[in-house]
Structures are given as structure tokens and as C-alpha cells.
Amino acid sequence: KQYLEESSERKRLYNEVIELKGNIRVFCRCRPLNQAEIANGCASVAEFDTTQENELQILSSDSSKKHFKFDHVFKPDDGQETVFAQTKPIVTSVLDGYNVCIFAYGQTGTGKTFTMEGTPENRGVNYRTLEELFRCSESKSHLMKFELSVSMLEVYNEKIRDLLVDNSNQPPKKLEVKQSAEGTQEVPGLVEAQVYNTDGVWDLLKKGYAVRSVGSTAANEQSSRSHCLLRVTVKGENLINGQRTRSHLWLVDLAGSERVGKVEVEGERLKESQFINKSLSALGDVISALASKTSHIPYRNSKLTHMLQNSLGGDCKTLMFVQISPSSADLGETLCSLNFASRVRGIESGPARKQA
Ligand code: ADP
DSSP: OHHHHHHHHHHHHHHHHHHHHOSEEEEEEEOOOOHHHHHTTOOBOEEEOSSOTTEEEEEOTTSOEEEEEOSEEEOTTOOHHHHHHHHHHHHGGGGGTOOEEEEEEESTTSSHHHHHTBOSSSBOHHHHHHHHHHHHHHHTTTTEEEEEEEEEEEEETTEEEETTSOOTTSOOOOBOOEEOTTSOEEOTTOOOEEEOSHHHHHHHHHHHHHHHHHSSTTHHHHHHTSEEEEEEEEEEEETTTOOEEEEEEEEEEOOOOOOOOGGGOSHHHHHHHHHHHHHHHHHHHHHHHHHTTOSOOOGGGSHHHHHTGGGSSTTOEEEEEEEEOOBGGGHHHHHHHHHHHHHHHHHTTSSOOOOO
């Protein structure tokens, strides 16, 4: 009963949102100024309205103020719990059979990994999501049987790497996106580990994060230049009518969106930057094509969008976290990210799409 109530409440809340805004939501999260920025005398350019939870202003270099509006704006002192409270209705809709996709977008150092992965003391959206899915599926166990499995992968220079395989002693297996007989996009050979409880999930996530960070000599640099994806597959069986569902939830920590500096425009760096730009702009192109309802959606322009094809558009639910730095030194990148996010959100405020 509790589950049914929760489920219908989720649907009600979601339909309300969809009627207002379509299936894409954008949350903005601003991190606090860090010690180095304070020591260097950087001021905060972000101003928050205490009465409006969805607006912020950025103080420009010419002292003018630029206003931005999103579905929610998180202030520097908003913790992981506050962020997850807003995210929860979206992630749990995967149990109702929806495909869901959540991205963290922004310049390197703005808190994308903090939001998604978090720290052992301050766990992020990824872990909290699985914890909540276990909780919801238990409360519904007399009605539905759920099986949860997890895959973790990285896309770097348009190559897919399985993070649940320790490749330290062998060359990584080559993974590609393929269309299945049912017409869905799959990654054959990708490890899909079944998870049964939160401890198991935490061990698995730690393993994946560790494989990610030992995979290169300049680990931090590479991780800011690759996309890290956690895919949760939910298989559901209705114990009353036998109906089966299979849905995916993607939790994506995108590569840093910063523009390339002059010193980096050569060799390997240039290649990396071109791939990053290609996949981030491919993502923007897919979202705008979906919103303008054109018949051709350019999913295949990057590995990232091709892989996410079944979880973007249609009845899928999408949430983008635009992560920003409050520092005056990052003003240019902050405005770029906020403008990108406004385009994503603005486009979607078109005609309502109603769920069945
Ligand atoms: P990104 O993934 O965008 O490169 P990180 O998640 O690595 O950025 O964040 C950079 C640093 O800022 C990390 O040390 C992180 O712990 C800290 N940080 C980011 N967001 C917050 C926040 N909201 N509150 C406290 N610390 C944060």
C-alpha cells in the first residue's frame, strides 16, 4: 500500500512537472569558494535569492547582473541530502518502468564528481540512488519483484572502457554500441553485476572508481577528460499479472566543459579536446533536436549519445546538473555553462508531453 501511494504520488508530481516543462529538468549547483580562491582574493560572483529557490544572479565584470532561472538552484552550503531530496522523484521513476538519464555538466573543478560520486563521508547521487531503489523495491516486494544490476564504464577519446573489469594485466576489451534484435542500443560484453544490498553496491562503486583512477598516468587529468557512466538496469516482474519491465537509469559524470587553452591545442590534447567538444555538442544537438521534434535525432554523432539513445527523448526523463564555480576567476566559463544550460531548459519549455 505504501509503495502504491508513493508510486502514484511520484506519477502525480511528475505529470505536473511534465505538463509545465516537458521531460527535461535542469538543476544548478554552485560549490563554495575554496581555500586557494579565498587566499587569492577571488570574490564570489554568484548571488542567490533567499525567497526563490530556482533563481540566481551572476555579477559580470562590467558590474551588470545576469539572471538565470532553472528548475532548482542549489547554494554553496546545500549538502548532498538536500540535493538528493530534489533528485529522488526522478531516479525512482525507473521502478515505474521509465528510462532515466542524469548528467552532471560543467567546467572541471566545479563539483560534478562531488555531486554524482561524492566522498565516503558525503556520498553523492549515485550511491543514494541505489540505496533509495533498494528501499522502494523492498516496500513493494509483495507486489513486484525487482532485480537490480549495475554497469560502470568510461568514454575516453570515443573509446568505451568497462570499469568493472580490472584491465591492469591485459589489454582492455574493445566495446561497441550495437543495436539489438528488439531495436535497443546495447553494449555487448559490458559487465552487468547484479546487486542485492547497499554494502554490495558501495564495494562495486569503489572498485569501478579505483579502476578509473589507475587507468592512466595522469589520472586526474584523464578523468576530467572522460565521461564516467553508471548504468542501473532494473528488471521488474509484477507478481499479480506477470507483466515484466526492463528499464535503465544512467548517471553520468561528463568530461569538463572548459574550452581549450592556447597551450593545449597540439597533439594528444587537441585530439582529446576535439572528442570532448564533439560529444558535449552532440549531446546538446540531440537535446535540441528532441525538443524541436525534428524527425532526425543525431544520436549517432558520438559514442555517448548513441549509447544513451534509448534513455533520451520519448517518455524518458532527463535531468541535467549544471555545476558552477562561484569564483570571479571562473566567470567566463560559468557564463558559458549557464548559457548552455538555459538553452537546454529554455528549449524544453515548449508544448507539454503527457504521460499515459
Ligand atoms: P569536477 O568533477 O567538476 O572536476 P570535483 O567534484 O572534483 O569537480 O570537485 C572539485 C573539488 O571541490 C573537490 O575537492 C570537491 O570535494 C570540492 N567540492 C565540489 N563541490 C562541493 C560542494 N558542493 N561542497 C563542498 N565541496 C565541494
